[in-house]
Amino acid sequence: MSNNKTKTHKAQGKQKANGGDNIVVRILRWTYQSILLVATVFLLLLLVASAFSDRIDPCDFHYISFLGIGFHLILAAVLCWVLVLIVLRRWVLTLLTLCVLILINERITRYCPLNILGKDAQTSIADTNGIKHEIGNIDTLSILTYNTCALGQVHLSKIKEKIPVLDVIRNSHADIVCMQEYAFTLSENGHTQEQIRKSLADLYPYYDYMPNTGRKAMGIALYSKYPIKRALRIDKRSKGYVSSMYYELMVKERRIALVNNHLKSNMIEKRDRMLYGEMVEHFEPDSIERIRTGMLRSLGKGYKARAAQAKMIKTFVNEQVGDSDMPVIICGDFNDTPVSYCYRTMRGDLHDAWQDAGLGTGTTYNQHHLWFRIDYVLHSSHFKTLSAKVLDQYTYSDHYPMLTKIQLLPCN
Secondary structure: OHHHHHHHHHHHHHHHHHHHHHHHHHHHHHHHHHHHHHHHHHHHHHHHHHHOHHHOOOOOOHHHHHHHHOHHHHHHHHHHHHHHHHHOOOHHHHHHHHHHHHHOHHHHHHHOOEOOOOOOOOOEEEOOOOOEEEOOOOEEEEEEEEEOOHHHHHHOOOOOOOOHHHHHHHHHOOOEEEEEEEEOOOOOOOOOHHHHHHHHOOOOOEEEEEEOOOOOOEEEEEEEOOOEEEEEEOOOOOOOOOEEEEEEEEEOOEEEEEEEEEOOOOOOOHHHHHHHHHHHHOOOHHHHHHHHHHHHHHHHHHHHHHHHHHHHHHHHHHHHHOOOOOOEEEEEEOOOOOOOHHHHHHHOOOEEHHHHHOEOOOOOEEEOOEEEOOEEEEEOOOEEEEEEEEOOOOOOOOEOOEEEEEEEOOOO
């Protein structure tokens, strides 16, 4: 009997011990699952806030715009987190994350499209009755947009040295060239406006130049193989102006509206850009505070300025085009990423040529460890994008040129 009692007491003691162990295990498991859930929800909320930050006007609340500029970093973190969840076999959280990625898919393809196969020209078009008709002549148009950083002359060792940027333009064989930060010298000892103009006149018989306010020899320029029928400066104020020109060109016997833009820069001082570069290479804790007080303040001012400019440009273009069925192209240096209020306002119902036919992030700004796509070609549905390329082999400027080929579709 005593042996049986002893065994019973031992079994009960073991059961109590196991019960205690089970409680600890359950607490640890709950803590582990809670950490995974909280981390997943936090990352997804951050991603959604970043993806839809372009819907909030920076003039009302500019801090949300900082999430937009970091969209690619947040997206990369979420994609890495998905892999972790798959390895841990957390299928519910994995499914939740994939659903959110599907929700913001348009933003992802806007930032990093994967058009691997390329685009073919459209060979038929439907009329108002839905009947398809074959397109006889395939009319195409190539556009080069290029922030030239003073035509790359800052890299020249001699004043009269040949300007390589002009060779880039010639070799592109573009039909229309929209340049920003186009510069020349007022002295005969350098490259004058007339000399530069003559060097491209055989390819581009039509030319227009608009100087920046307060500067005679720096501005935006248009070189075209097609006649310029109308040219209007969008904003004529002497201060706080928009560096944008509205043109109407006669292309393939069609009148086309084209806008060349150079929107407000972020006004980040050189010392702040250098500080950021040093922080990327050699992180120091006090660098964050110094960047916050310098670079972020400048970014905030830039967001607000570009938001106002973008609204002004779109209003102006809509007023000029009106109810006419005129094809529209808006291009240039927006100084903002594809996930921004400025981009969303400028784009409206237009197509982004890079999103339609590009491959990868399409980085156009390439200095100080800041790699972003801030140069664009947007167009109305009168066109179809056939190709979009960033010519990153040319490093004469802090921007790469972007060459786009589009098809001009016949009228319905």
